[in-house]
Amino acid sequence: MISTINAIRTEIAKVVVGQEKMIDGLLIGLLCEGHVLIEGIPGLAKTTTVKALSQTLGLGFKRVQFTPDLLPSDILGAEVYDPQNNGFKIKKGPIFTNLLLADEINRAPAKVQSALLEVMQEHQVTLGDESFKLARPFLVMATQNPIENEGVYPLPEAQLDRFMLKLRVGYNTTEEELSIARRIASATSEKIHAVVDAGELEKLKERVKSIHIDEEVERYMIALVQATRNPELFGLSEIKKYIQFGASPRVSIDLFKACRAVAFLRGKEFVTPSDIMSILKDIMRHRIVLSYEAEAENIDVDMLIEQIVKAVPIP
Amino acid sequence: MKLSLGKFLFVWILFVAHGWGAYQWRVLEAPARLLVGESGVVRYECVFDTSAADYTIDFKPAQSEGYNASILTQRDQIKEGKRVQTYDVLITPKQAGKIDVKLEALLRHTTFASIENATIGRDNVKKYDFDDEKVMLPLVKIDVNENTAGLIGNLTLEVRTDAKAVRAHEPLHLSIIVQGSGNLDRLIPYELNISGVKVFSQPPQKSFTASKDGFEGEVIQEFALVSRESYTIEPFSLRYFDTDKKRIVTLKSKSLYVEVGEGYEPSSLLDTPELSDWSTLARYSLYAALLIAGVVLGEGARRLWRLRPRRKVKQFWDEAKSPKELVMLLSLSGDKRYDEVIRILESGEVGIGDAKKRLNILINCQAESK
Numbered sequence: 215m216i217s218t219i220n221a222i223r224t225e226i227a228k229v230v231v232g233q234e235k236m237i238d239g240l241l242i243g244l245l246c247e248g249h250v251l252i253e254g255i256p257g258l259a260k261t262t263t264v265k266a267l268s269q270t271l272g273l274g275f276k277r278v279q280f281t282p283d284l285l286p287s288d289i290l291g292a293e294v295y296d297p298q299n300n301g302f303k304i305k306k307g308p309i310f311t312n313l314l315l316a317d318e319i320n321r322a323p324a325k326v327q328s329a330l331l332e333v334m335q336e337h338q339v340t341l342g343d344e345s346f347k348l349a350r351p352f353l354v355m356a357t358q359n360p361i362e363n364e365g366v367y368p369l370p371e372a373q374l375d376r377f378m379l380k381l382r383v384g385y386n387t388t389e390e391e392l393s394i395a396r397r398i399a400s401a402t403s404e405k406i407h408a409v410v411d412a413g414e415l416e417k418l419k420e421r422v423k424s425i426h427i428d429e430e431v432e433r434y435m436i437a438l439v440q441a442t443r444n445p446e447l448f449g450l451s452e453i454k455k456y457i458q459f460g461a462s463p464r465v466s467i468d469l470f471k472a473c474r475a476v477a478f479l480r481g482k483e484f485v486t487p488s489d490i491m492s493i494l495k496d497i498m499r500h501r502i503v504l505s506y507e508a509e510a511e512n513i514d515v516d517m518l519i520e521q522i523v524k525a526v527p528i529p
Numbered sequence: 530m531k532l533s534l535g536k537f538l539f540v541w542i543l544f545v546a547h548g549w550g551a552y553q554w555r556v557l558e559a560p561a562r563l564l565v566g567e568s569g570v571v572r573y574e575c576v577f578d579t580s581a582a583d584y585t586i587d588f589k590p591a592q593s594e595g596y597n598a599s600i601l602t603q604r605d606q607i608k609e610g611k612r613v614q615t616y617d618v619l620i621t622p623k624q625a626g627k628i629d630v631k632l633e634a635l636l637r638h639t640t641f642a643s644i645e646n647a648t649i650g651r652d653n654v655k656k657y658d659f660d661d662e663k664v665m666l667p668l669v670k671i672d673v674n675e676n677t678a679g680l681i682g683n684l685t686l687e688v689r690t691d692a693k694a695v696r697a698h699e700p701l702h703l704s705i706i707v708q709g710s711g712n713l714d715r716l717i718p719y720e721l722n723i724s725g726v727k728v729f730s731q732p733p734q735k736s737f738t739a740s741k742d743g744f745e746g747e748v749i750q751e752f753a754l755v756s757r758e759s760y761t762i763e764p765f766s767l768r769y770f771d772t773d774k775k776r777i778v779t780l781k782s783k784s785l786y787v788e789v790g791e792g793y794e795p796s797s798l799l800d801t802p803e804l805s806d807w808s809t810l811a812r813y814s815l816y817a818a819l820l821i822a823g824v825v826l827g828e829g830a831r832r833l834w835r836l837r838p839r840r841k842v843k844q845f846w847d848e849a850k851s852p853k854e855l856v857m858l859l860s861l862s863g864d865k866r867y868d869e870v871i872r873i874l875e876s877g878e879v880g881i882g883d884a885k886k887r888l889n890i891l892i893n894c895q896a897e898s899k
Contacts, residue, residue, distance in 0.1 A: 487853070487860075488859070488871045489860075491860030495863065519861075528854075
């Protein structure tokens with residue numbers, strides 16, 4: 215099974231140098247059927263990676279560039295008049311696919327974001343008086359650029375909660391950047407082949423579900439989530455003022471799913487605390503609402519998560 | 530009486546209107562005879578009735594077929610309350626025969642209107658600043674006799690060399706110097722051709738100024754002669770009309786024999802260090818010792834630098850006191866490079882100390898590869 219994952223990684227590496235954490239995050243999202251939000255400054259191969267992943271899977275892939283004038287019907291589809299039959303017919307939008315890349319999701323207004331995020335949750339679209347189920351798997355990979363403030367519509371916390379992972383993409387290392395520059399300058403990018411089909415993907419998902427989690431580890435996960443809500447119970451009274459709302463139960467659900475996928479990607483049969491810690495920030499960072507004090511004191515969510523991990527006893 | 534008064538007034542008006550009587554030109558001195566090429570000074574004087582501040586003289590002697598004319602000196606004086614302007618004009622005949630020196634001058638009289646315009650500061654008036662009047666200077670007649678020598682004056686000839694004997698391919702420098710006064714501008718440069726000798730010549734250096742005899746100063750012509758064999762420089766001659774002796778004189782330099790010896794061997798052109806000399810040996814030994822000492826010191830410094838105690842860079846995992854803590858910190862960093870260390874820590878293959886060593890090696894290897 216892990217050889218299939220390695221084959222996917224090898225195919226993606228044909229066009230993407232480095233960014234292994236982002237690739238692993240996308241694979242976790244894929245294996246857990248969780249949507250992924252990727253945040254990073256322009257030029258870090260966010261879009262390229264998502265496209266490459268879709269090509270390796272041989273699944274349906276569509277890309278929507280979010281712009282301020284985008285309408286919900288541009289994504290979902292609409293009823294259009296058919297003059298030949300003198301009636302209306304359904305024209306499906308790009309949402310009807312397996313993998314949807316929502317590029318620069320924060321450039322579209324709230325009504326478009328809302329329409330998309332609703333579909334992400336319901337896996338169903340209603341056009342006119344007819345409802346349509348979306349194909350399985352259905353995964354939204356959204357990208358957003360954190361450095362611009364003008365002309366963007368930040369996603370509300372309630373909608374952010376629907377993303378399983380929020381991956382932060384950083385710069386490549388020196389060697390990786392050298393390799394990228396050489397590869398682009400010599401124009402020697404290779405063609406990506408589909409190495410997994412829908413059936414194989416389903417098997418992989420089943421395999422992930424079978425990864426064992428010890429009860430102690432399960433309780434450790436729950437403790438971590440609860441520490442975001444009641445930090446004082448874990449001796450973290452000093453950070454309570456920085457947290458307005460802690461992590462929701464959806465975080466616990468996603469953590470249970472994601473840590474299995476992490477263990478699977480590491481070739482293990484069971485989950486250890488290190489698997490939880492390695493994915494914890496990506497799951498929690500967009501779901502903890504910070505207070506004004508935290509913003510005023512320049513406290514980052516990642517810093518608080520680190521404090522919580524250090525405070526909660528490791529099984 | 531009335532008629533005489535009228536005539537008188539008419540003559541007076543004409544006299545005043547044309548400036549007659551305001552100035553008067555005359556010749557103070559002039560040569561009666563000259564030879565072709567010989568210069569003589571004609572002194573003209575213009576005497577004004579008053580200080581004549583509003584007069585200027587524009588005098589540029591025109592050239593003629595028979596002679597060249599140029600102003601040698603010019604003086605402006607006040608004598609007994611009158612302005613006197615004197616010009617010494619150098620006349621140099623170009624051909625034999627009788628020549629009439631007829632020169633013109635332009636007398637410019639500042640007008641009343643121009644004075645008024647200048648005083649008031651008008652800037653939109655036409656510029657008629659002067660009333661101009663051409664004046665013919667008194668005629669000078671000169672008898673010009675033929676001069677077969679071409680050159681004339683009082684001249685000397687000198688030939689100098691910087692050596693009498695040279696080695697093959699070594700240049701000998703020769704200077705021909707013609708000094709004195711006369712028509713030095715007419716001196717024809719010497720040409721030097723000696724069989725078997727390579728002659729390098731320079732244009733003559735003329736350093737003379739105008740004088741009553743034409744020009745006064747010197748003309749120097751320099752040559753560099755290079756030969757492989759001995760040679761003789763034939764005498765140089767200078768034929769001119771001597772104005773003191775009143776006859777043609779021919780000056781002649783001495784013939785010069787230049788002995789050319791053997792040329793230098795290429796090896797003899799280099800200074801060979803005299804190693805037998807104790808001071809030279811000592812100096813070279815010192816240089817060698819300094820070089821060796823420098824190399825030894827440099828190597829020593831390099832080794833010391835490598836052995837210096839290096840301050841350990843604090844890593845985030847240093848604070849971990851148990852394997853669990855170390856796993857936690859490494860996992861939180863999200864860096865995939867630590868995955869292997871996390872795995873062996875969790876499996877209990879290594880303790881915290883070994884794991885930290887492995888992490889340090891990992892970081893150092895990557896730093897060195899950069």
